[in-house]
Every structure is written in C-alpha cells, then in structure tokens.
Amino acid sequence: MSTFVIGYYALLIGASCLAAYFKKRQLFLLIFSLTLISFVTGIVGGVGALRFITVAAGLLALAAGVSYAFREFLIIIASDGIAKELRTAPLTAAFGMFVIFTYAIAGTFAPIIAPFGEAEVISSAFAPADENMLLGADQLGRDMFSRLIYGARNTVGLALVATSLAFILGALTGLLAATKGGWFDQLMGRVADVIMSVPSLIFALLMLSIFGTSLFVIVIIVALIYSPRVFRLTRAVAGNVVVMDYIEAAKLRGEGNWYLIRREILPNSTAPLVAEFGLEFCFVFLLIAGLSFLGLGIQPPTADWGSMVRENATLISFGELTPLIPAAAIALLTVSVNFVVDWMLFRSSGLKEV
C-alpha cells in the first residue's frame, strides 16, 4: 500500500465523519458512498483507478469553483436587475456561461492568442507535441492548437449567423401568421410542414450539391432548414398573446400589424424564444460540423472543428486522442449552451406562475 492509497482513504473517511458530525446528510451520503465505491474499484483497478477518481473529482471541484467564482463576478459587475436574476442561476448554468465566455474570447482574439497562422505549415505531418506545439501537428504539419482557436471563430461564428438568420426568418413569419391569421397563416404553416418533412441532413446535402459549397449558401440553407421550428414555436407563443384584451385594445385603437408585433406581442414572447435560440444554436452547430465532416461544409484550408475531426481521423488507429479534441470542443460547447438554456427555460416557466 502506497502513501497515496492510505492518504486517499484517510481523507475520504475523515471527510465523511466530519459531514456526519455536522449533520450534512446529503454530503455525508455522497462522500461515504464514494468511499465504498473506492473499495471496490481499488481492488479491481488498483492504484490507477483510484488516481483516476482523484483527478476526476479534482476537475469537478475545479469546474464548480470556477463556476461559482464566475457567477459571483458577474453578479458584482452586472446591474441590479440582472444581478437579481443571476443569483437564481445554478452552478451548471454558471459553468455554461463561463465556457461560452471562454469560446467567445478565443474566437474574437484568435489571431492574438494562436501562436501560428490558420493555414501555416510549420512542421512535418502528424508531428507529436513539443514545446512549440501544444497539441502537435495535423495531417499537413499545421499547428493543431492554433487551428482549434481559429475553429472557434469559424465554426461558432457561422453557426451564430445561421441561427440568427433562421430566427429572424422564423420569428417574423410566426408573428405575422399569428397576427394576421387566415390564409397567410395557412400558407406559412404548410410551407413549414413541407420543409420539416424532408430529413434535414439529406435536404442540406442535396441543396449544397446543387448550389455549391460557398459560405453564403451554407448559411442560407441551414437557416432555411431550421426556421420552420422557430416559426412553429413563435406562432404558438404569439397565438396565446394575440387573444389577450390588450391586443384587442391596440387593434381597436387602429394600430398596424408592425406596431402590434414589435411593441405588444414580441415583449411577451421573448423568454421562450431566447431559450429556443440556445437550443437551435446547438442543432445548427452540430449540423454544420456534420456537413464539414462530410466535406460539404466549410472548405479547407479554413480551420473548422468538424473537418478537423475528419482530416485527423487516421490518427485514432495509432492510439492518439488528438482527433477527438475538436470533437470534445464541440461537445463541451453544446453541453454548456444547454446548461444555460435549461436555466432560462426554468426561469421562463417559473415567471408564468406569478
């Protein structure tokens, strides 16, 4: 038995005793069940398994600490109204906001942060990591880390533009359909049905092979594919608002549709729309990454996480984890956005009860 193992168990048992003494029921249950699990894994997996648990717990604690600190920081710098809302944010949401913030910084300041250029060949193909290259080189000898940073700008930026466009398109038609009703509502509803009835990836592949793979075409097509979902949500939410008396009052005043939408309906449907924006962003992001992986998305030499996975895929048969790093970056962002969205959804549903 090494000192590590003895220290490990001593720490766990000591912590669980303390938790029990101070009557922290949940904490005690957590720590003590971890101790029991460690007995089993320690016997089966040896010291390695215990080290893994320690590292994982450490990372988790680190993430929680960062989230907590980040939330407190936001509360202090935000205005009173926003700070009050932020206090209700769970740690997961704070973690999500922190990750999104980091990505935003990486994307915005990519040329400053990245040590090398996006398409700069600096080494031999698949060179391993050294003091110059944090994550080694890709299949053409370009710095993996730099490309990862630039990828944040390209992939996330593209997804953001496409989602925004999908939202403008879907929300506008949805609001108009709810306000005008009648044939316009019917027409838009059927158009949305038609688009939704075609599987999205196949539709995208078809359109891209017809119109070519320029960035502009990708944005338009992705926006078109995702706008019907936004349309349906907006129409449903706005449908509940247009029956209210204040809308009737505004109509009887003689207000036009544009005023109704902008001042009366939109402020009452923002909460679910913002939550939906986060959710749609994930889908759009995954679709673009998927298209890039298939070679139809963002074209080389532009760095992009989806295509980076594909280009370096051969490395995985040599037991290298490098190609999984961009994939992990995608996964982390998706999970983070969902954490934030969950919180917003909870808030918007909670607000309705008041």
Add this chain to the structure above:
Amino acid sequence: MVPKKDVLLEVKDLRIEGYSDEQWIEIVHGVDLTLHKGEVLGLIGESGAGKSTIGLAAMGFARDGCRISGGSIEFDGMELTTTPEGDLRALRGSRIAYVAQSAAASFNPAHRIIDQHTEAPIQYRIQKRVEAQEDAMELYHRLRLPNPDEIGFRYPHQVSGGQLQRAMTAMAMACRPDLIIFDEPTTALDVTTQIEVLAAIRDIVDQFNTAAIYITHDLAVVAQMADTIKVLLKGEEVEEAPTEQMLDAPSEDYTKSLWAVRSFKRPQKERPAEADSIPIVSVKNVDAAYGKIKVLDDVSFDIYPGMTVAVVGESGSGKSTTARCITGLLPPTKGEIQFNGESLPPRYQDRTKDQLRQAQMIYQMADTALNPKIKISEIIGRPAQFYRGVRGAELKNRVDELLDLIELDPAKFYNRYPPELSGGQKQRVGIARALAADPSFIICDEVTSALDQLVAEGILKLLDKLQKDFNLAYMFITHDLATVRSIADEVVVMQRGKVVEQGAKDEMFTPPHHPYTDLLLSSVPEMDPNWLTTLLEERGTDSIGEAANV
C-alpha cells in the same frame, strides 16, 4: 354557552407566512377561530385579507409558497399543525371537504362527474362503487339537480355552471364530512343562478348538520348563510359577532365602511328632448351571429351624450356581443350602428382613425387588458401619441395630467409596469388609457365585477366624476344590479340576445316589470338575513330551478 365538547374546530393565534422577494413575510397575523358542530361561520374581507389562506389552513394545508408559522389548529381533538402529512390526507375529503370558487376549473374535464364524486368514498373504503353511485344520485336529488339519476354520467362541460357548483357541493358531501369549507362558491355565477346554489348549500348543510366555513366578499350572501360572521382585514381579525348583531350594529369603523359601500348613488339624468339632439351612439335593429348561431336578435337602443346606459342580463344574454358590434369587432349581419347620426362602417378595419378615437373601451379584467411588459407611461401615452401626434415633453405632461385625473401619483407610477399594481390601480390605468384618446363615448364592460366592493365604489365615483368633467357617454355592461342602481341613467335589459325592456332607471326599478326584469331584480341578495328564506317562500321552493330558466 355551547358546551366545550361541541367544539369542532379551534384555531388559536394562527400565523401564516408567504414567500416573496426571497424572504418570508407574515400574511396572517394571529387569528383565532372557534367553530361548533353544525355551525356556519362566514369569513369576509377584501381580497388579500387572508380569507382563503385561513380557510385552507383549517384543513392543515398551506398553498405552495406559504407555510403555517405559528399557532395551533385543533380539529376534533387533533392538532393539525403537527399531524403527519399522510394522516392529514386521510382527513381531507373524508372529514373535511373543500368547495372551490370555480367548479368549472376544479372538475377534471376528462372524467364523468359521478366518477369524480365517488372517488373519495371508494378510496377511503367507506362505500363500494355501486353504493357510492346510489348515494351520489341521492345527493343530486337533495340538491335539486335536474335529472339526478343521469346528470352524474355527464362530463363537466356538459352541465351549466350553477349545476356544476351544486355537483361540487354534492361531491364535498360524499363522505358526510364534519366540516366543509366553501371558498367563494357563488362569486362566478349570475344572480339568478346564485340563488339556486345558495339555497341548495343551505339546505344540505342543515340536513346533515355539517359545520361550514363560508368565505366570500359579498356581505349580502354571507348574511343568508352564516350564523356568525368574522370580518378580516390584511390578515387580522376586525370583529366577530352573530349575523344579526353584525348587520344591525357593527362596532368597528372598517366594518361600517364595508356596510356603507353600496350607498353610492347619484341622481338620474334625463334624456334631452328628442327634437334638438341626436344620440351619440344609436344601435339600430342589429342582428349578429357567431358562425351559424344567432346571438343578437333585433337589438336597438340609443345613448345620448353625457348619459350612462346600463346593459344588464345574465351571462350569454348578448351584452358583450352588442359591445363587440359597436366597436366593430363583430360586424352585424343585419342593421347598423350610427355614431352622431352617421352610419359607422361595420368592420373596425374600415373605420377612420377619428371614428376609432371617439369610442373607447374599458375591460373587465384589467390583468389581461394591460400589456404586462409595457410601462404605465407608454400604455397611457400611446393613444395620445397615436391619435394626436403628441411627443416629447408635451407627451409627458399629458401622461402626468391623465395620472392625476385617475388619482394616481405620476412620480410613483410613471415608470412602473402593470404587474406591480393592485387590481383597482390597474383598472384606473385602463380608464386613463381610454381617456387619453379624448373619446366622447366609452364602453365599460363589467369594469367593477373583478374588484372588491370598496375599490369598485372608488372606480364608480371616478367614472362619475370624469363623466361630469368631459361630458362622456357610457355604455355600462354589468350583471350587478347594485352597480346599475348607483350609476345608470337608463337601463336596457337583455335576455338571450333580445332587448326585453328598456327605459329610464327609476322607471325600471319601480314595478310593474317585465317578468324577466322582475326575476333579475328579486334575485339580488339583500342584507336582510331572512331575505333568502322569504324569497324562496314567495317563489315556492320547487320552482327555483324553473324560475331561473324562464
């Protein structure tokens, strides 16, 4: 004195806290309450007085976001504040039952009435299904529901509101509880339906010698039902006394002010001589229909400048539909609406901005009539900006002026949002929005029916003052005849889409009446505790059901 052993429920120093703005605030401050077997206690007060909260606490229950923070609730020797939740659950429904305000919202629309009725007895193993169903029909008989043997097999949406409320009372009786809590059971009903429900509740409580707590804000109703009355204000008891004594000689000022609420009255104005004036609004032989169902049949009446015309009738009589025809939301199928002698286009989309400006509307539910996401200043300022093009500092002055008119402090309310306001304040903002357009005619659709009596009286006085100041004409839609008596100059009585009688107010309130007007008038509860008994004797007990269906 009633001997101690007869005490069914004894509440001592009850304190309840509510959670808001991230802290617990006490909303009921130490209320005592004693209820003997077979006794009916009336709890009255304005909204926010804690009536419902205390009623629920009598079952050992606190709503989400509320908690019982102190005092004791002793029910038949059991201390409810310390009883485990499981035992409380067994108590509720079997020994203590609850009748909610809106039966339509409280019944599950997906199950037949009788299945919901028999759920409790079967659950508590008091009766087998067949017995429970027979018992349900027996109770339906006693509550004088039509077709008592079949009505239980219908779904909630297939019976009327008054019948549903009686079915709910029957359901509360299913396990023959010792105590029933009635939470405003007739507030949502028409006066004519209210009588049936009141009579039914009173009979059945007498027959089974059940104790009851009757919560309401209507004094006249509670006078019919309760043996003792307790008046509440902001979570504290004002006074408690036997009904007769409370009505004849209330001792506290607050109680007196409640009693005096209905005293607001103003003299009736006479219609100007026909020759030299034209009505501001004239409804001429209007028919209207929703799809194929005809809802208005040959409706005609005139409204002269500066006068108030009250349109009364039960729900479904076409009062609000007439308003929709006048505003142009529902184009009439026949006939026309004239404004100052000129014919108005039937659809509001075809009317000019000035025609729209002249006729404004105040809504029943101020909650849904004001956009919760827009500041008060913009809600009121928008009509002025829209119709007159008023902008900047001038607009701010106009809004301040309007806020002054409705007696709200501009400095305080200018930047607020509607959800931060009380019900009465919201209704005032609704009035200000209508005024902002400088109209000559305002439709008031049940503007006071969602408000407490004191607040409602304030609104009526305000409307009266504004009418004098701006020579406004009102079309006052209401089912509350007390309101009509206080504010109207002329009355139009509607039934099933037809005008059955119209004329000057004083004329309408003096016999002889049209039989329907008579029924409406006699159904308005009076303060006299024997009013219901006398009325039922006059009408003959068995004819209540038919009387309401004239």
